[in-house]
Amino acid sequence: MGALLNQRFLTLAVLAVVIAVLPFVFPSSYYFRVASLVWVSALAAIGLNILMGQAGQVSLGHAAFFGIGAYAVAIGPTHLGIPPWAALLIGAALSAVLAYLVGRPILRLKGHYLAIATLGLGVLVALVISTESGWTGGPDGMPVERLTLFGWRVSGSYTWYWVTGALLLVGTWIALNLDETPTGRAFRALHDSEVAAQVVGVDVARFKLQAFVIAAVYASIAGSALAFMNGFINPDQAGFLHSVELVTIVVLGGLGSVVGSIVGAVVLVTLPQALTMFHEYEHLLLGLIIVVSMIFMRNGIVPSLSGLFLRRARS
Amino acid sequence: MAEFLQFLISGLTVGAVYALVALGFTLIYNASGVVNFAQGEFVMLGGMVTVFASAAGVPLVLAAFIAVVVAVVIGLLLHRLAIEPARGASAVTLIIITIGASILFRGIAAIIFDKQFHKLPGFTGETPIDILGAAVQPQSFWVLGGAAVVVVALYVFLEHTLLGKAVLATAANRLAARLVGINTTTIMALAFGGSAAIGAIAGILVTPITLTSYDVGTLLALKGFAAAMLGGMGNPVGAVVGGLLLGLLEAFGAGYLSSTYKDAFAFLVILIVLFVAPQGLFGRRVVERV
């Protein structure tokens, strides 16, 4: 117990230090932008990891909630005159409600059937966003009003670095909290054996739904943050490929590992940036790296590497 | 009536392509348990290789043959270099591997070919044929006929050859198949090669109608997967029916309701079907053993 508590604080402390120290080594504002992008993706991935890694339920349409969060802060202030910060909360609430309503029937499905149902949900949301151009600007996207908090206008890549970094810290803290609670244990139990979880009284449907709603809220807030940060949003953020990217971050980093999701986001967000220097070889290399690392680290980067270190330390 | 017929034929044509992609999914899934998200890339390869080979002066038939061979080689390589080394990894890990492979194939295609849209001429001209007032492209018949030939050939292979029965046995129970002396690794390789060929044929047949480019695979994989699930994963008949149904839903939805939301109808129906029948239309109901 003590060890676990320490591990939790250690993870948070290391993350906080990394976030605090990076600005000293960043040579240009471009780096702040990329890092903010990493924090936002990591936040969404941590949420998805609660659903996939803890509760063992796959979602291939999670970018839908990312998109809802993003478009809430774009549409709310522009069309409805809602203050930006309130639009973020409304987006999160909308995502939660949608996840709750759709989750009930969807989460009865298993394995690949759940995958296609969530994928369908994602496609539907993305389609609505790119079609209802009167509200959303259609496939071209739409601008997002700047976030103002108590008269403070949140803008600039430097500022957003800190805001997204703080969001990630809070998101990490909550995900780590959840692990060692009756709810977190229920998630992991139903992942390993639904039937055994049921016979000790775990209402499997209820906890799957909770995990789905939590994951949706994480994605929604991440989406809102990205929209504010970029000042612009387009339907790609809600699309199938973004859903796939989020799942890839989670699996590449390591299912069930909070740190894994952050590492996965670092790899999958910075890699395309780094690979742009190879111009047209970018996709080829990205695909190759995903395939090779999944073959050799099939449990994901963080679990595989920490397993390796533990074995080394023992021998 | 003419309008209805028009939608029916275009729906069946697109549906036949989805059916072939779904069939490819099913073949690999049955032999190996892998959901291969690179399935759409085989379709892309079929179209692109044919386009570029025939542009280089190779006769169309030969170009098509080369395209199928290329796809089969890529399919075998995918199995040998990516799936086989990851044997025993979790289902979701394997899915990510095939997604990575699809990105890789797309990247290679963008380099070797280009990022433009390409078209093949219709195999037998492009003058629309009038059928009860509906203008039908002759290529539609090629797609429908070709798909039918592939389905029948696959059926004959599976039901009437020893090798085909070995594939079915592996699909039913991999361990038992191994115990009676079936080399399941070979069967898996066969499945990857076979579904690559099926995908490539679909790509060749449909390119004169829909055009092709290096990145057409993603959407096709998505639709093919949806069709396979609609029919019930692992059931070849379900895959074909699911594919045709998906094509018809899109065509009629786009024609009678709203063309911008054509993808929505398909996925709405899939969601509704799964709510009612969680194992798809033709999926087996399994009683969980505990």
Added chain:
Amino acid sequence: MTILKATDIGISFGGVKAVDGVSFSVSPGQILSIIGPNGAGKTTLFNIVSGIYAASRGTIHLADEDVTGLSPHKLAARGLSRTFQNLQIFQRMTACENVMVGRHLREKCSLLPALFRTPSVTRQNRETRAAALDLLAYVGLKDVADVPAGSLPYGACKRLEIARALAAEPRVLLLDEPAAGCNAVETEEIDHLIRQVADRGVAVVLVEHDMKLVMKISDRILVLERGRPLAEGTPREVRDDPKVLEAYLGQHGAREAARA
């Protein structure tokens, strides 16, 4: 005083009647064993009683309440717990966590306090862990409390399942072959354990192939054959029943046994 009463239970799979017209009842503190050859429908009966399968006919009463068709977690909330013939442990969780999940119904489980880990959550966690460790000690697994359950040997997993089921503080406990794959010493331990549990007032329903164990600890025995009830009574009555001998040993064996 009956706590669990199953009446005229039946289920069929694809036309085959796996369980057909089986009734039984059990009282607090009593041990009822259900025996029969492989395929007699014992595990299927358990799956029906614990709500995993829906019976095609018959009723189940738990403490005078009709609970037919209730889902497993609702039955658990009413005091029914079980173990599984083929292990259903939470492989990726530690032994202690497995038992802690067993305490699920005894824990307050609201989401917001869990997300922010309020002091009450931490306190409850400590209490649950202490209770789980007690149970692990009770089944002799205290030393491996923090070992991932997936790496425990078979016999240990069997006892871990019992500890997890007990953690729910059930009024009725269904044990599906708890001694399967255990050696003589382990079987002896499980024997003691079941007796102790029953002595605390828990009604135990036991499916077991180890006849020595069954004859020793059962208060009553129900014999099934091909899904149908064959005999019921005290261990002595059942042992002397020619129908039972025949079912188990065949006609020839029954004659041999009668001569012996």
